[in-house]
Amino acid sequence: MSNRLRSLLTVLGIVIGIASVITLLGIGKGAQLEAEKQVQSLGTNLIFIRPGSQSSSSISFGQGTIQTLTYEDALAVKKNCPAVLNIAPQYSSQLQVQYGEKNTLTTINATEPSYTTIRNFNPAQGRFFNDSESREEARVCVLGDTVAADLFGFSDPLKKKILIRGELFDVIGVMEHKGANSAVDMDDQIFIPLSTGYSALFGLSQVTGRTVKSILVEAKPQEDDLAQFQITNLLRFRHHITAPGEDDFTLRTQSDIMQAAQSITGVFSLLLGTTAGISLVVGGIGIMNIMLVSVTERTREIGVRKAIGAKYSQILSQFVIEATVMSLSGGIVGIILGIVCSNALSSFANWKAVVSLDSIFLSFFVSLGIGLFFGIYPARTAAKLDPIVALRSD
Amino acid sequence: MSEFLVELKDVWRTYNQGVEPVHALQGVSLKIKESEYVAIMGTSGSGKSTLMNLLGCLDRPSQGQYLLDGTDISTRSEDELAEIRNKSVGFVFQQFNLLPSMSALDNVMLPLVYAGMGKEQRTMRAEQALKDLGLGNRIHHKPSELSGGQQQRVAIARSIVNRPRILLADEPTGALDSHTAKEIMSLFTKLTEEGITVILVTHDPETAACARRIVKVRDGRILEDLIIGKVQ
Numbered sequence: 001m002s003n004r005l006r007s008l009l010t011v012l013g014i015v016i017g018i019a020s021v022i023t024l025l026g027i028g029k030g031a032q033l034e035a036e037k038q039v040q041s042l043g044t045n046l047i048f049i050r051p052g053s054q055s056s057s058s059i060s061f062g063q064g065t066i067q068t069l070t071y072e073d074a075l076a077v078k079k080n081c082p083a084v085l086n087i088a089p090q091y092s093s094q095l096q097v098q099y100g101e102k103n104t105l106t107t108i109n110a111t112e113p114s115y116t117t118i119r120n121f122n123p124a125q126g127r128f129f130n131d132s133e134s135r136e137e138a139r140v141c142v143l144g145d146t147v148a149a150d151l152f153g154f155s156d157p158l159k160k161k162i163l164i165r166g167e168l169f170d171v172i173g174v175m176e177h178k179g180a181n182s183a184v185d186m187d188d189q190i191f192i193p194l195s196t197g198y199s200a201l202f203g204l205s206q207v208t209g210r211t212v213k214s215i216l217v218e219a220k221p222q223e224d225d226l227a228q229f230q231i232t233n234l235l236r237f238r239h240h241i242t243a244p245g246e247d248d249f250t251l252r253t254q255s256d257i258m259q260a261a262q263s264i265t266g267v268f269s270l271l272l273g274t275t276a277g278i279s280l281v282v283g284g285i286g287i288m289n290i291m292l293v294s295v296t297e298r299t300r301e302i303g304v305r306k307a308i309g310a311k312y313s314q315i316l317s318q319f320v321i322e323a324t325v326m327s328l329s330g331g332i333v334g335i336i337l338g339i340v341c342s343n344a345l346s347s348f349a350n351w352k353a354v355v356s357l358d359s360i361f362l363s364f365f366v367s368l369g370i371g372l373f374f375g376i377y378p379a380r381t382a383a384k385l386d387p388i389v390a391l392r393s394d
Numbered sequence: 395m396s397e398f399l400v401e402l403k404d405v406w407r408t409y410n411q412g413v414e415p416v417h418a419l420q421g422v423s424l425k426i427k428e429s430e431y432v433a434i435m436g437t438s439g440s441g442k443s444t445l446m447n448l449l450g451c452l453d454r455p456s457q458g459q460y461l462l463d464g465t466d467i468s469t470r471s472e473d474e475l476a477e478i479r480n481k482s483v484g485f486v487f488q489q490f491n492l493l494p495s496m497s498a499l500d501n502v503m504l505p506l507v508y509a510g511m512g513k514e515q516r517t518m519r520a521e522q523a524l525k526d527l528g529l530g531n532r533i534h535h536k537p538s539e540l541s542g543g544q545q546q547r548v549a550i551a552r553s554i555v556n557r558p559r560i561l562l563a564d565e566p567t568g569a570l571d572s573h574t575a576k577e578i579m580s581l582f583t584k585l586t587e588e589g590i591t592v593i594l595v596t597h598d599p600e601t602a603a604c605a606r607r608i609v610k611v612r613d614g615r616i617l618e619d620l621i622i623g624k625v626q
Binding site: 257288300301302303304305306308309310312313314357388 | 447450452453462472473477479480481485491493505508509525547552553556
């Protein structure tokens with residue numbers, strides 16, 4: 001009976017190890033799918049053009065480190081690149097916003113009406129500004145979800161006037177809730193026409209040079225590589241950059257961002273998996289320990305078996321099979337427990353954990369391997385016993 | 395082919411464990427014919443256990459030759475010895491040495507499992523062996539549910555289920571009361587009549603008296619070799 005309890009406790013080590021592998025890999029997979037979903041929510045066939053920013057391996061040291069992109073560049077991209085469907089230049093700045101007694105610091109995002117279709121980001125109330133308002137430098141603004149709540153609470157912001165750095169703006173719409181992606185909180189922004197921003201807030205004109213912080217480009221379907229090529233050539237030409245010179249702007253496509261996100265979540269998964277893997281090794285050592293104890297306790301049995309004609313390989317396989325049955329049954333229970341944990345986590349903790357078939361197969365074969373690997377040494381000890389000595393033991 | 399089933403020719407067995415080598419057997423020569431009933435007697439330390447281990451192919455001589463049914467044991471590998479034990483030798487121990495977690499039937503089937511016999515056939519053989527020994531209604535009992543005599547009979551069934559040439563019994567009645575002991579001893583007599591060579595290892599003269607031939611061992615040598623009954 002104590003024997004059974006001991007085996008059960010040993011198997012529990014494997015159960016916990018495998019269950020954590022399944023669950024943690026599930027969390028990693030969930031994070032990966034979430035990241036992919038977020039990147040897809042940016043829009044479709046997107047290309048981000050930014051001024052030459054210092055950057056190393058996908059970590060940017062901040063856009064606009066050098067200001068090289070202009071509004072005229074954006075217009076030229078739209079006009080001269082056939083693979084480009086639509087563009088939205090952006091100039092943004094952190095500014096103080098005021099309504100009545102309420103006061104907040106938020107991002108003022110000056111852009112053009114095309115922004116809504118490119119980002120697939122639309123007003124929930126009211127409307128976005130249109131092309132004529134954009135041309136006429138109208139003092140209109142569209143609030144992000146968070147900003148609207150900060151300034152107006154539960155009252156209706158439409159047709160109210162707010163102050164942005166002391167300038168009056170009409171609220172004509174409130175954006176839908178988008179949530180934060182890895183870089184910015186999409187709901188903590190106020191959208192105004194780019195022309196208005198230049199003249200009223202940022203103090204830029206055609207004479208001083210209308211720089212932009214970024215240009216959003218929507219390429220034609222299946223043509224993002226071509227669009228990237230055309231944009232690069234055009235901007236190099238416009239900026240007078242010749243062969244050995246490096247670009248003074250950077251292009252990032254949606255698939256670049258997707259790859260970056262995937263490599264980050266990949267590292268994340270690997271870390272989680274390794275952590276769980278260590279607990280499996282500990283479980284395996286537990287199995288080896290219990291098997292060694294078992295060999296010692298059953299020395300006489302081994303002697304009897306040898307006396308009646310068991311060969312080396314027959315004793316060896318008996319103990320290897322025992323170890324494997326232990327670890328494999330632990331593995332199967334662990335897989336079930338892992339699936340249950342992942343589902344519980346998804347439904348209670350609001351964190352997606354996705355158990356893939358791969359991780360189930362992996363766990364199955366790993367637990368099989370643990371039994372073989374950690375069982376072979378005790379089994380060899382048993383098989384090598386001298387039958388005379390073994391028979392004499394108590 | 396020799397007329398003897400067992401033939402020891404000037405066998406030495408030396409252990410090199412301590413500082414000085416210990417000679418457990420010092421030039422033992424012994425011949426046993428088929429279906430003989432031999433008792434090997436001696437006090438502890440006399441070398442009778444070493445002799446039994448050799449006869450049972452659990453061990454090999456350090457020097458000399460052991461022929462079992464004409465084949466030389468001295469030069470065989472561990473696995474070959476295991477196979478010879480499985481096919482030609484049966485063991486009966488003082489402490490029965492049944493596997494406690496297995497039923498009587500499974501215990502008796504074990505040598506057949508190692509011989510690689512199919513399940514149906516080995517079940518039949520083991521059941522028959524148990525029935526022959528009067529345990530037909532006990533085949534699914536665990537050893538702990540059986541009396542000492544019954545356990546020893548299961549052990550005997552296990553030792554003969556593979557139809558061995560020789561049966562080695564090491565103090566087979568040492569853990570039994572005298573009535574049961576008598577039953578077991580008469581069983582051995584019956585087995586010799588069926589053609590199995592029984593070699594009894596004991597220190598008890600009364601037990602040894604059931605045999606037809608008594609070999610006395612002392613200090614690793616054969617002291618006496620007496621025939622006390624009529625050999626058929």
